[in-house]
Amino acid sequence: MxxxxxxxxxxxxxxxxxxxxxxxxxxxxxxxxxxxxxxxxxxxxxxxxxxxxxxxxxxxxxxxxxxxxxxxxxxxxxxxxxxxxxxxxxxxxxxxxxxxxxxxxxxxxxxxxxQRREFYRMATPVTNPVRALIPQPAELGGGSKAFPLADISCGGIAILDNSLVLGDTIGKVYSDCRIELPEIGTITTGLQIRNSLDLTLLNNKSNRRLGCQFVDMPRSALNAVQRYITKLERERNARIAGLE
Structure with a gap:
C-alpha cells in the first residue's frame, strides 16, 4: 500500500x-x-x-x-x-x-x-512503440538505452528487452528513467523490476518482458500517465466503433 x-x-x-x-x-x-x-x-x-x-x-x-x-x-x-x-x-x-x-x-x-483506470493495464502501440530511456551503468558503456513498452498503467509499465541487457534481478531499481508519451510529453521516474518473463519469438529469437513499478514518481508525471491512458482508451474505442 x-x-x-x-x-x-x-x-x-x-x-x-x-x-x-x-x-x-x-x-x-x-x-x-x-x-x-x-x-x-x-x-x-x-x-x-x-x-x-x-x-x-x-x-x-x-x-x-x-x-x-x-x-x-x-x-x-x-x-x-x-x-x-x-x-x-x-x-x-x-x-x-x-x-x-x-x-x-x-x-x-x-x-x-x-479507479478502474488507475490500475488497469493498457497495451501501448506496436507499430509506433512508446519508449522508455533507461540509464545504463558505466560497465555497459553509460548513456541511455531505449526500450519499447508493452503496456502501461498508473502503477508501472512493462518493457521489452530484446538485447537482454537489463538483467532480470527482481527489485533492481533504475533511477532517472524517461518515458516519451506521444502528444503528452516526457516524464521522468524511477523504475523497479517487479517480474521477468523470457519469451521465444516465432523466429526463435529471445526476448524478455520486464514488469516495472514506478518509483518516486512526481504527481505531475502521474497525471501525465493518466492523460495518456485516457488518450489510448479514446483511440481504442474509436477503432472499435469504426469496425461496428
Whole structure:
C-alpha cells in the first residue's frame, strides 16, 4: 500500500463514509490473514465513528478465527461502485454483534481508493512503440538505452528487452528513467523490476518482458500517465466503433 500514496484517503470522515457505504451495500471483503495463503471473506456490520471501531463478520472456521485474532496485521480488499478499496488493520478482537460472534477493529487511519483506470493495464502501440530511456551503468558503456513498452498503467509499465541487457534481478531499481508519451510529453521516474518473463519469438529469437513499478514518481508525471491512458482508451474505442 505504501507504493500507492497518490491514491491514499486519510480523512477520517471520508474513510468512515466509504466503509459505511461498503457495509450498507453488503459488499464482500477479502480479509488476507497471511497474504494469499490465508483468506477469509467478511463484511462490514457496523462503523462506530465515535468509538473509532469497525465491526466485521467473522469466519465460519474457528481455527481461522483464532489465526485472525493472533495476526499482527491484516489486509482488506473490496470494491465499491467499481472502485477498488484496500486498507490494513490491526488490534482486532472478538466481540458480539446483535447476539452473534463478530470482530472489532480500530478504524483504519488511511485506505487506498483506485479507479478502474488507475490500475488497469493498457497495451501501448506496436507499430509506433512508446519508449522508455533507461540509464545504463558505466560497465555497459553509460548513456541511455531505449526500450519499447508493452503496456502501461498508473502503477508501472512493462518493457521489452530484446538485447537482454537489463538483467532480470527482481527489485533492481533504475533511477532517472524517461518515458516519451506521444502528444503528452516526457516524464521522468524511477523504475523497479517487479517480474521477468523470457519469451521465444516465432523466429526463435529471445526476448524478455520486464514488469516495472514506478518509483518516486512526481504527481505531475502521474497525471501525465493518466492523460495518456485516457488518450489510448479514446483511440481504442474509436477503432472499435469504426469496425461496428
Amino acid at each position: 505504501e507504493n500507492w500514496h497518490d491514491f491514499e484517503v486519510s480523512s477520517p470522515r471520508e474513510i468512515t463514509a466509504l466503509l459505511r457505504s461498503i457495509g450498507e451495500k453488503n459488499q464482500l471483503i477479502r480479509m488476507l490473514v497471511a497474504g494469499e495463503s490465508d483468506v477469509c471473506v467478511t463484511s462490514i456490520l457496523e462503523v462506530d465513528a465515535e468509538g473509532g471501531n469497525v465491526i466485521l463478520d467473522c469466519s465460519i472456521s474457528p481455527d481461522q478465527n483464532r489465526r485472525i485474532l493472533g495476526a499482527k496485521r491484516l489486509s482488506f480488499e473490496t470494491t465499491l461502485d467499481k472502485i477498488r478499496i484496500m486498507f490494513g488493520g490491526n488490534h482486532i478482537e472478538s466481540c458480539t454483534f446483535e447476539g452473534s460472534p463478530a470482530f472489532k477493529m480500530l478504524l483504519p487511519t488511511s485506505l487506498i481508493r483506485l
